[in-house]
Amino acid sequence: MLRPVNHLKTGLDMAKAQMDRFTDAQQDLARLAKALSHPARIVILEVLAARKVCLCGEVVDELPLSQATVSQHLKVLKEAGLVSGEIEGARSCYCVDWKSLSQAQDLISTWFKRADDIKRSCC
Amino acid sequence: MLRPVNHLKTGLDMAKAQMDRFTDAQQDLARLAKALSHPARIVILEVLAARKVCLCGEVVDELPLSQATVSQHLKVLKEAGLVSGEIEGARSCYCVDWKSLSQAQDLISTWFKRADDIKRSCC
DNA sequence: ATCGTTTATCGTCTATATACGATAAACCAG
DNA sequence: CTGGTTTATCGTATATAGACGATAAACGAT
Known part of the structure; x- marks a missing residue:
């Protein structure tokens, strides 16, 4: 695959240009993984799920992090659509957001399944 | 949960201290997600899987990234155990590393399944 | 109206991630 | 032994992530 000469661009332009080279599916999966890539966000999802009903800043009490930090993590999860x-x-x-969470599950399991199929078809 | 007074420590001490507050399972999942959190690494895994046999730097030819960058991504995947x-x-x-990949799949699907069970038990 | 509570956001600092070119090490071929 | 090939790593630059305290906005209660 042709590689761009990136040192002629700013870092931001570069990052954007790189992203075009990946498929939507690849970017979606990476985005989802990124949202789950911090233990605090895993805990937040677990807490939200366990409380059943929505809840506000009680999440903060469940985490060893400041209110500001928790709020930021919540924002990330919200932007990823996993939480409303x-x-x-x-x-x-x-x-x-159960619907989104289930879509996420699908996305991941489909990807793994496909990898598994490849494995089975050859090894 | 008790929150430590973190501005008395360096950033590194802080991060380490925080991590102690999360369970192994939470950290494992976050670590796995982190390894998958960049589209280039998704592509690399797909390429390695598709070629069936191991392969060397042909991966570079499949990616719009420099050899150095690809090598770094490979290192990340290797450290995460997903690739050998x-x-x-x-x-x-x-x-x-098919074994590790299948464990990863288990880890993720178990987590999602548990969330799903919680949902079903209440909503 | 004023006070306490709650929470998002700002500003800031540090650490990590991501990209690159250059280079050194390890090999193979001649 | 020399020269080309391959790849990991170093050095560097920039961007993003993650943490905090402080603060402002939006309420509810007094």
């Missing part, structure tokens, strides 16, 4: 949040007055109410 | 590599003279031969 509503503002209720002064409070914020988060909950697991 | 052998040096054969001047060449390096990589291949998917």
